[in-house]
Amino acid sequence: MLDIQKIRADFPILSQKVNGKPLVYFDNGATSQKPIVVIEAISKYYEEINANIHRGVHTLSQLATDAYEISRGKIQYHINAKFAHEVIFTSGTTHSINAVANGFASLLNENDEVLVSALEHHSNIVPWQMLCEKTGAKLKVIPMNENGELIIPEYENLLSGKTKIVAVNHISNALGTINPIEFMIKKAHEVGAAILIDGAQATPHLKPDVQALDCDFYVFSGHKICGPTGIGILYGKEEWLNKLPPYQGGGEMIATVSFEKTTYADLPHKFEAGTPNIAGGIVLGTAIDYLNQIGFDNIADYEHELLEYGTKKLLEIEGLKIIGTAKEKTSVISFNIDGIHPYDIGTIIDKLGIAVRTGHHCAQPIMDFYKIPGTIRASFAFYNTKEEIDALIEAVKKAQMMLS
Incomplete structure (x- = not known):
């Protein structure tokens, strides 16, 4: 079992606030945060x-x-x-x-x-x-x-x-x-x-x-x-x-x-x-x-937990569709909400301290295949928590309500 709070203490950036809210960093697919030893x-x-x-x-x-x-x-x-x-x-x-x-x-x-x-x-x-x-x-x-x-x-x-x-x-x-x-x-x-x-x-x-x-x-x-x-x-x-x-x-x-x-x-x-x-x-x-x-087996097991938890919670949001449902996946969830552009969701939840990636993710042929302009991508790392996923869910619901 990983001591997540101890691990999080290794990453100074995770303790800061964004727009007055605790930072929830779910853009690990773009770049990871750096521990103090680095x-x-x-x-x-x-x-x-x-x-x-x-x-x-x-x-x-x-x-x-x-x-x-x-x-x-x-x-x-x-x-x-x-x-x-x-x-x-x-x-x-x-x-x-x-x-x-x-x-x-x-x-x-x-x-x-x-x-x-x-x-x-x-x-x-x-x-x-x-x-x-x-x-x-x-x-x-x-x-x-x-x-x-x-x-x-x-x-x-x-x-x-x-x-x-x-x-x-x-x-x-x-x-x-x-x-x-x-x-x-x-x-x-x-x-x-x-x-x-x-x-x-x-x-x-x-x-x-x-x-x-x-x-x-x-x-x-x-x-x-x-x-x-x-x-x-x-x-x-x-x-x-x-x-x-x-x-x-x-x-x-x-x-x-x-x-x-x-x-x-x-x-x-x-x-x-x-x-x-x-x-x-x-x-x-x-x-x-x-x-x-930390151990890559430990990282894989914990990130799989986050993936399963995040997938279950996001799918409870009405009108939300996950793009990419392969049997073998790592801790990345790309999703869209009916009738709302992903950029608009990303912009609003940033005001609530949530960092995700929106757009085509330098993979335009994938978006063309699904006939969509892009997705909202939440990518989890071993220093993220289920509580942060809960914060993402609430932020997405609030953005959905504002934009509907």
Whole structure:
């Protein structure tokens, strides 16, 4: 059992008021809040060891380099990567996906196909569209059903020898659907395709084991797992990272440079051009340590309780419809109320201290599928409470009464 009040005390922002009301933060799908250990670790870096990393012979540079590489090792252990050099620091999930898509530009031709799913965030759609425009390859879409689940037999039908890479999220940011990625990875490999898993929404709720999954790439962002913004991870199998060209050129990613020819550095530096977000990389390790102390099994169990409680309570509101009712879901509830625009609900309940996300959630194809302009999304984290869900219910009822 988690001591939720003790956990909440770790997050300074949760004790503040918004518009004179206690803050109820249900926008965790967009970004998580930060515990004091993370906030202090950022300050500690800048106060004590701020220096550029790698190649420096002075003490601060060596201390910063050691801390940065220790963090890489923590992340390797956390996701069970085979090698530390398979863990690439990026600015976030979007950067990570673009790095892979850019690399595949040298591997595809107009007879090839790229598969994405109907459940994707724009960050896992647009880079692949750009890749296809550049190479002439065809973009194919794995369809979804009314419950917000992928139609897996259709996925199997789409796979062929022409499929070169599949890009699919582990968990949908808009609906909370947990996709059957183990099966999808296996099927992609059967036709010789690589597969990238967008884990941005999964890593706050579970520990991915990339070796057990056997995925070729797994990407996620630090700011959704209690870490800083501007830092993310691209995991790639060594063989794939060696095969792909670097995404950016500059310092750090080179072995030798002359005006005649440049040779690239070994992994991971080949994909880490320029001065990185050093503080972010170091403190991402701090955030992962914090979450592992709480325990991901404990987090999953408690968030499932919140999901069940919130689902039951919201469905008691007349005219409310939940969008996305997959059998396998994480703690995200997207909903609408008959005759009322989601933006209007979100604006009113903000005045009551409730923070939710409204709109298409960077997943416009999902909204087009349901023929709606967007949804109200409440995304719960391990530091939320059932009492906060009760406050959400009352706020939504009040907004509904005002807008009806």
